[in-house]
Amino acid sequence: xxxxxxxxxxxxxxxxxxxxxxxxxxxxxxxxxxxxxxxxxxxxxxxxxxxxxxxxxxxxxxxxxxxxxxxxxxxxxxxxxxxxxxxxxxxxxxxxxxxxxxxxxxxxxxxxxxxxxxxxxxxxxxxxxxxxxxxxxxxxxxxxxxxxxxxxxxxxxxxxxxxxxxxxxxxxxxxxxxxxxxxxxxxxxxxxxxxxxxxxxxxxxxxxxxxxxxxxxxxxxxxxxxxxxxxxxxxxxxxxxxxxxxxxxxxxxxxxxxxxxxxxxxxxxxxxxxxxxxxxxxxxxxxxxxxxxxxxxxxxxxxxxxxxxxxxxxxxxxxxxxxxxxxxxxxxxxxxxxx
Numbered sequence: 567x568x569x570x571x572x573x574x575x576x577x578x579x580x581x582x583x584x585x586x587x588x589x590x591x592x593x594x595x596x597x598x599x600x601x602x603x604x605x606x607x608x609x610x611x612x613x614x615x616x617x618x619x620x621x622x623x624x625x626x627x628x629x630x631x632x633x634x635x636x637x638x639x640x641x642x643x644x645x646x647x648x649x650x651x652x653x654x655x656x657x658x659x660x661x662x663x664x665x666x667x668x669x670x671x672x673x674x675x676x677x678x679x680x681x682x683x684x685x686x687x688x689x690x691x692x693x694x695x696x697x698x699x700x701x702x703x704x705x706x707x708x709x710x711x712x713x714x715x716x717x718x719x720x721x722x723x724x725x726x727x728x729x730x731x732x733x734x735x736x737x738x739x740x741x742x743x744x745x746x747x748x749x750x751x752x753x754x755x756x757x758x759x760x761x762x763x764x765x766x767x768x769x770x771x772x773x774x775x776x777x778x779x780x781x782x783x784x785x786x787x788x789x790x791x792x793x794x795x796x797x798x799x800x801x802x803x804x805x806x807x808x809x810x811x812x813x814x815x816x817x818x819x820x821x822x823x824x825x826x827x828x829x830x831x832x833x834x835x836x837x838x839x840x841x842x843x844x845x846x847x848x849x850x851x852x853x854x855x856x857x858x859x860x861x862x863x864x865x866x867x868x869x870x871x872x873x874x875x876x877x878x879x880x881x882x883x884x885x886x887x888x889x890x891x892x893x894x895x896x897x898x899x900x901x902x903x904x905x
Contacts, residue, residue, distance in 0.1 A: 568615035570608050572599055579608045583615040585673065629724045630669045632660065635715055642714070645803040647780060655711040658686065658700070671719035676729050679709055683735065702738045709735065743856045745863040750849065757847055765843070767817060767830045772854065774811035776861030776879035779837055779854045782830045789818050789829060796829075798880060806880040862889045 568583040579595045597607050635656060643649035662682055668674060685691055686705035692698060713730035720728055746754070758766050771782040781798040788797040789810065797807045810818075821829055833839065840854040858879065865875040872886050
């Protein structure tokens with residue numbers, strides 16, 4: 567149980583208490599020795615800490631994050647992509663917690679959250695630990711997932727308040743993804759001829775439909791050749807139906823003939839493989855998502871309205887309007903003929 571004592575050369579009482587991880591710690595009570603009501607106050611303080619120790623002892627196993635968080639994700643996230651993203655975040659968070667011996671939600675503090683951001687993204691810290699530094703915005707996403715975990719801990723009564731609230735951590739500007747030039751596209755498509763089928767197919771689908779990498783794995787049951795339509799599961803989990811590009815008909819028929827479930831079969835690390843391949847081909851500043859930017863940019867250059875572009879590629883109004891605002895003068899010169 568908790569206890570109190572005085573230290574030499576200190577005017578305050580100190581409290582010794584056992585944390586959720588079973589380790590003892592000492593901290594100042596803030597109660598000045600000899601002050602009015604000091605004895606009563608310190609005994610009350612010790613009683614509070616003793617009660618907390620008892621609660622931790624009774625629910626410590628159940629409240630230990632490694633015990634309940636993975637299972638909680640399964641029913642908290644109904645969208646499979648969101649669940650997968652959260653699990654990826656938890657993989658990094660749990661590694662940090664294991665390193666710092668943090669088990670119980672009560673041990674996650676405001677300073678722990680800030681320290682995690684440094685541990686995850688600071689190049690000097692990562693180099694010392696022989697780790698690859700993560701992107702600041704990626705680390706921020708992980709902290710936001712931690713915030714949902716801590717909110718559940720609040721609801722369960724394991725902690726009083728969410729330590730991830732009011733962290734005052736904002737996203738940082740990143741280099742915007744650019745459109746792929748026509749000559750670059752030709753070089754890439756020539757090189758793709760010797761690549762695995764999934765890479766060739768994913769490139770074709772994205773270049774013709776303007777979809778994200780995860781969306782090229784559309785179930786064949788959502789592709790209709792009679793209606794020439796295809797439905798993608800877009801961000802947020804909703805379905806977006808777009809016209810099927812004629813160039814994809816041979817691919818659809820081939821996959822149907824293979825009795826495949828999806829239009830494209832993606833490996834689990836498809837994004838990483840694409841980034842590595844593009845870098846090896848001499849395009850380190852390109853990523854698969856640049857295909858989506860390319861499609862939107864070409865629509866804008868062809869004077870397709872933003873509304874029609876959004877209807878074709880799915881819900882992405884901020885990206886669409888952002889690209890339309892960056893059109894060069896020569897791209898919109900013909901509009902003067904309307905006036």
